[in-house]
Amino acid sequence: QVQLVESGGGLVQAGGSLRLSCVVSGRTFSNYAMGWFRQAPGKEREFVAAIGWTGRYTYYADSVKGRFTISRDNAKNTVYLQMNSLKLEDTAVYYCAARNSPYYSDSGREYDCWGQGTQVTVSS
Numbered sequence: 001q002v003q004l005v006e007s008g009g010g011l012v013q014a015g016g017s018l019r020l021s022c023v024v025s026g027r028t029f030s031n032y033a034m035g036w037f038r039q040a041p042g043k044e045r046e047f048v049a050a051i052g053w054t055g056r057y058t059y060y061a062d063s064v065k066g067r068f069t070i071s072r073d074n075a076k077n078t079v080y081l082q083m084n085s086l087k088l089e090d091t092a093v094y095y096c097a098a099r100n101s102p103y104y105s106d107s108g109r110e111y112d113c114w115g116q117g118t119q120v121t122v123s124s
Contacts, residue, residue, distance in 0.1 A: 002026040002113040004096050009118030012086055016122075020081040022096030022115055029077040030054075033104040035111060036070060036081045038092035038120075048094070049081060050104030059104055064090075086122045093117040 008020040024032070035050040049060045049070040058070050069082040079096060097111035105111070 002098055004098060004113055004115035006094065006096050006115045006118040009094060009120045011121045011123060014086060014088055014122055014124055016086050017084045018086065018120060020094055020118060022079045024077045024098060030074040031100065032098040033101050034072060034079040035097045035099065035104060036094060037097060037108055038094045040092040045108055047106040050106060051079065052104050053102040059106060088122050088124060091120060091122045093119050
């Protein structure tokens, strides 16, 4: 059983930065591709970023490209999401997800395990 625990969310002003972390336990972390998704109030969950099991390959939603960076440290069983130049529309609950595959996906249905989420609120 894989467990994911996110942290690092909070309240930040527009233009600011936050770094989210997701620690994975229970299985061999390096076997999993990882993704970040978010869900704003009244909206569907949407893909944010994903990373393959080696960390070499990454993929981003157009809305965050150039502002967010996903990375992973397999020695620490942790995936990160560095968020810069935050905008009001980035406000959401952010979830990390693990896919039992070397390859990432931008579809939430392709992921096997999810964290509980961490709230990110961007204020003006």
